[in-house]
Amino acid sequence: xxxxxxxxxxxxxxxxxxxxxxxxxxxxxxxxxxxxxxxxxxxxxxxxxxxxxxxxxxxxxxxxxxxxxxxxxxxxxxxxxxxxxxxxxxxxxxxxxxxxxxxxxxxxxxxxxxxxxxxxxxxxxxxxxxxxxxxxxxxxxxxxxxxxxxxxxxxxxxxxxxxxxxxxxxxxxxxxxxxxxxxxxxxxxxxxxxxxxxxxxxxxxxxxxxxxxxxxxxxxxxxxxxxxxxxxxxxxxxxxxxxxxxxxxxxxxxxxxxxxxxxxxxxxxxxxxxxxxxxxxxxxxxxxxxxxx
Ligand SMILES: NC(=O)C1=CN([C@@H]2O[C@H](COP(=O)(O)OP(=O)(O)OC[C@H]3O[C@@H](n4cnc5c(N)ncnc54)[C@H](OP(=O)(O)O)[C@@H]3O)[C@@H](O)[C@H]2O)C=CC1
Ligand SMILES: O=C(O)C1=N[C@H](C(=O)O)C[C@H](O)C1
Numbered sequence: 001x002x003x004x005x006x007x008x009x010x011x012x013x014x015x016x017x018x019x020x021x022x023x024x025x026x027x028x029x030x031x032x033x034x035x036x037x038x039x040x041x042x043x044x045x046x047x048x049x050x051x052x053x054x055x056x057x058x059x060x061x062x063x064x065x066x067x068x069x070x071x072x073x074x075x076x077x078x079x080x081x082x083x084x085x086x087x088x089x090x091x092x093x094x095x096x097x098x099x100x101x102x103x104x105x106x107x108x109x110x111x112x113x114x115x116x117x118x119x120x121x122x123x124x125x126x127x128x129x130x131x132x133x134x135x136x137x138x139x140x141x142x143x144x145x146x147x148x149x150x151x152x153x154x155x156x157x158x159x160x161x162x163x164x165x166x167x168x169x170x171x172x173x174x175x176x177x178x179x180x181x182x183x184x185x186x187x188x189x190x191x192x193x194x195x196x197x198x199x200x201x202x203x204x205x206x207x208x209x210x211x212x213x214x215x216x217x218x219x220x221x222x223x224x225x226x227x228x229x230x231x232x233x234x235x236x237x238x239x240x241x242x243x244x245x246x247x248x249x250x251x252x253x254x255x256x257x258x259x260x261x262x263x264x265x266x267x268x269x270x271x272x273x274x275x276x277x278x279x280x281x282x283x284x285x286x287x288x289x290x291x292x293x
């Protein structure tokens with residue numbers, strides 16, 4: 001057994017017929033969901049409750065949320081589960097073997113410290129980090145696994161692997177642009193997925209996205225600089241998430257497209273990551289590691 005598991009211990013909700021509490025403790029990893037009442041929080045709670053491989057041991061919302069103290073079953077239109085939404089991250093995360101976190105960058109940084117103290121796997125779906133915030137995750141990753149991806153879906157991660165290959169095969173006569181669309185509530189741009197695709201394309205060209213990324217365009221921008229990667233964002237309605245990675249040359253275009261129509265795809269990936277991380281040592285991982293891509 002990995003030394004990590006020993007530190008984490010395992011837990012579950014409730015007992016099944018004939019089981020002692022000791023049997024139950026050794027059974028399934030205990031999951032804490034942050035941002036419990038959010039669009040992703042609710043998806044995640046429903047999927048953890050439906051899973052026979054993990055147990056929901058806690059759910060977090062911010063202090064002052066109308067959901068604090070209420071049963072998570074209410075959040076997902078189900079009978080009471082006995083797990084109440086809490087606004088106490090210290091006590092809640094101490095019970096976790098994995099924290100699944102789709103909130104905001106600053107909230108995620110605070111949860112990372114607590115997950116590290118609990119030696120719990122921290123699955124981070126939150127997007128919109130700046131470079132300084134990403135660097136601030138590193139100390140936590142020295143104590144427990146952090147699995148972070150701007151998109152947890154199988155489809156986007158496959159497309160990311162493909163993007164790297166296509167960019168490597170096409171030279172700078174092919175301009176690279178990423179166009180993404182999301183619902184009206186999304187607060188960050190470009191999306192985490194757009195940045196993943198852009199980074200993969202840059203890598204395919206043997207560069208980093210920091211070197212190749214164009215600033216947002218407005219006004220008299222001048223002609224496009226050869227070899228750069230541009231980003232455009234559309235926000236409106238209830239679009240779950242749409243991404244085009246465009247390779248545009250004279251006379252032809254190649255477009256790699258992903259269309260998300262259901263947030264369950266992201267939650268499914270996050271649960272898979274939480275399980276995958278259970279026997280991993282401290283460090284920073286992403287969904288490509290989880291999926292073996
Ligand atoms: N990687 C991926 O596959 C995906 C990533 N995302 C990303 O996940 C994040 C969340 O998205 P979404 O669910 O749509 O957003 P929501 O705004 O619907 O949900 C975020 C939730 O987090 C809560 N929250 C914020 N701060 C705290 C805190 N300190 N403690 C506890 N809860 C907190 C919010 O509460 P309140 O409303 O009170 O602020 C809200 O309920 C975004 O960054 C998004 O881009 C989304 C989908 C897929
Ligand atoms: O905020 C969202 O909704 C989404 N965010 C992620 C991103 O920023 O790419 C993933 C998905 O596109 C949905």
